[in-house]
Amino acid sequence: MTASATWTDWSCQVRVTVTDAAMLDRARHLVMDLMGDVERAASRFLETSDVSRVNAGAGRLVPVSGRTTALVDVALDAAARTEGLVDPTIGRHVIEAGYRDDISLVRDQLVDIGDGGPPARADWRCVKVDHELVRIGVPEGLSLDLGATAKPWTADTTAHTIAAFLGTGVLVEIGGDIAVAGRRTTPWQVLVSERDGDPGEQVGLTAGGLATSSTSARKWHTQTGPAHHIIDPRTGASAHGPWRTATVWARSAVDANMASTAAIILGHEAEAFLHELNLPSRLVDHRGAVHTVGAWPALEQVAS
């Protein structure tokens, strides 16, 4: 018998479900604790977070926590593996695009976009991480945003920690990034959709992670038109391509989110990219038409 806890944090829904109901409280606290830790390390909206202090101290090495170096390592690894498509140094570009506050506030405003000239070109290779002295630095003109990796990393890490230490099958969902770990006799059932409340499509999840990236949720209005939070590091602006939503399965939620984000940025190349990587994926174009890639379950396949 599974048991679930849900709550809201980081402006999104968080859920932990365990197969051993007796472990629910401990699992929930573990997720809450790590989310608090990650927020103190990486939140752009918390002035005292390590990432905010690194960004404010651009041009020099700033002392941070070990957690922050781990999170930045994951982000730089994602950048390396996508050849810079998922780049953590787009922080200033996101701000220039108008995403300067919690999304619940930004959505309701006509946002003034930056008038201080274009920021420096994003370049993850410029980030300096000193593991011995536990310091991180970014060049002046750039700033960090770990949004593409910190959330799925938290889902992965809590799921695997709960499974390993509490001995229960577990699903952790943080704002649409899902990680599962441990034992369960039947697949977890996941409703994949563009927005909460949309009809969507249900799939079974047996291992790894599932992530959805979309231009349709974290978006806002500026004087020059709509903008969203998925920045193309090659242009420094919100990505423009044929896909508004990408859902990808991979061996971890970090990898799934990395691939779904890269798919939105890659645009017309996304299907070939995902197919080559053999990652089952579901892409939605701007007309709402669904395209599936690889081993994504066909609609008519329903297990009895």
Add this chain to the structure above:
Amino acid sequence: MARARRHFAAIAAGSLVLTGGLAAYTATQTATAATTRPTPSDGTLVPGGNVAGRIAPGAGLTAPQKHTRPDAKSNAS
């Protein structure tokens, strides 16, 4: 792009990358995984397992089960 694909594929074929103070956890996880490898009949669902309903070897997605409510949602947030 070809290099990015190679990088990604290499990691996608591996396992979760964990760094920092999680080394102890990683070691525990590895030990746990080694002792919980499924037998063909126990129905355990792990990567690489052979479970009815799986649509592709190695993939963690299956077709949905009939008349089963979702456990979770993956959508834009």
